[in-house]
Amino acid sequence: MKNMEQQSSKGLVLTTSGHETQSANSVKEYSDPPIPDDLLTEIFSRVPAKSIARFRCVSKFLASIFCRPDFTDLFLTMSLTRPRFLFALEADKTLFLYSAPQPHNPNDNSSLVATPYQTLIFPEYIGFDNPRTLCGLVLLWQMRVILIAATYLGYDRIGKRFKVLRMTSSRDGRPNTHQVLTLESGKLLWRMVECKFHFVPTLALATHICINGVLYFEAKLGKSTVIVCFDVTSEKFDFINTNEDMEQGLACELKSLELFNYKGKLGMHNKENDLYGKRLVLWVLEDAGNHKWSKNVYVFSPLDEKMVKHIKFVGVTGRGDIVYSPRPFHPVNWYFVVFYNVESKTFTRVKVEGLEVEEGEKNHFKNTLIGYVENLEFM
Known part of the structure; x- marks a missing residue:
């Protein structure tokens, strides 16, 4: 049995499951609903600054969120609490x-x-x-x-x-x-x-x-x-x-x-x-x-x-x-x-x-x- 998952930047996941001789028609494609940007902003505003520094290296998409002025302001507001x-x-x-x-x-x-x-x-x-x-x-x-x-x-x-x-x-x-x-x-x-x-x-x-x-x-x-x-x-x-x-x-x-x-x-x-x-x-x-x-x-x-x-x-x-x-x-x-x-x-x-x-x-x-x-x- 061979299992393989690939995830695209749009949240698209490809899964192959079966014997090596299985045909390409067995490849199933599905897509999970993407997490809204405002929800991501709310979640990451609650984590420590050191974690934000590490997460910035994960993807350009996350780095773009952390650089936005609205996120910087929200993070400071949450830090004050x-x-x-x-x-x-x-x-x-x-x-x-x-x-x-x-x-x-x-x-x-x-x-x-x-x-x-x-x-x-x-x-x-x-x-x-x-x-x-x-x-x-x-x-x-x-x-x-x-x-x-x-x-x-x-x-x-x-x-x-x-x-x-x-x-x-x-x-x-x-x-x-x-x-x-x-x-x-x-x-x-x-x-x-x-x-x-x-x-x-x-x-x-x-x-x-x-x-x-x-x-x-x-x-x-x-x-x-x-x-x-x-x-x-x-x-x-x-x-x-x-x-x-x-x-x-x-x-x-x-x-x-x-x-x-x-x-x-x-x-x-x-x-x-x-x-x-x-x-x-x-x-x-x-x-x-x-x-x-x-x-x-x-x-x-x-x-x-x-x-x-x-x-x-x-x-x-x-x-x-x-x-x-x-x-x-x-x-x-x-x-x-x-x-x-x-x-x-x-x-x-x-x-x-x-x-x-x-x-x-x-x-x-x-x-x-x-x-x-x-x-x-x-x-």
């Missing part, structure tokens, strides 16, 4: 990124399985301290000696493009420069943009975030600390004032400020307000035009206070849970994330498994990133 953690581990001047799903309802008996996501090797002058993530891209900070150079990553929701904002402040008194680079195919060129007010980015260069097409970062305007707003689409600058309560400790602690996304609004955390772990103070921008902030204070019990002293604030999930992670240099073989439910006022610790390192390597964690989503824009 399944945010992930990124764990950054440094070992021998190499940055290892691991990824794990963000749990919706964490409990003390649950655990996260992290899988290798990316390995990055950089020269010594690239800093690993505070990588930032936006719509599938990770931005690393490069420190310059002669110029104070601040680099920020933003996303233009209208043009659906990533843009990099770079500002330089010279130590010899030369005027500051503001440049924008659009990440697109073809030759990449920096363009000068105008800013009508003079500010100096702080040395806490990783303190920035892009929310709904607006890039926010900390800066000094005269003697005051402000939050600069850069509209990624129009490429216009503005700023939001802070108050004395919010600025407590910023002058002496350059890395005390953390900006985060609080349910689509700009959130700000200054660890100097936390009284050494006795409480958590979060500020939320309610009205940018009127520089209006709301203050949220969460006071911890003496038992919880002991734990909070040894972990650091990471951010807030979409449902409003506050996330903590161990501080840098924490042992890799016992890594965890902590969720604080503001309604029940309870902490939940979830162990992270799968973080593998070579025995004998000098390694330590640099950061935990929250709310990472995959994007096919540059695949």
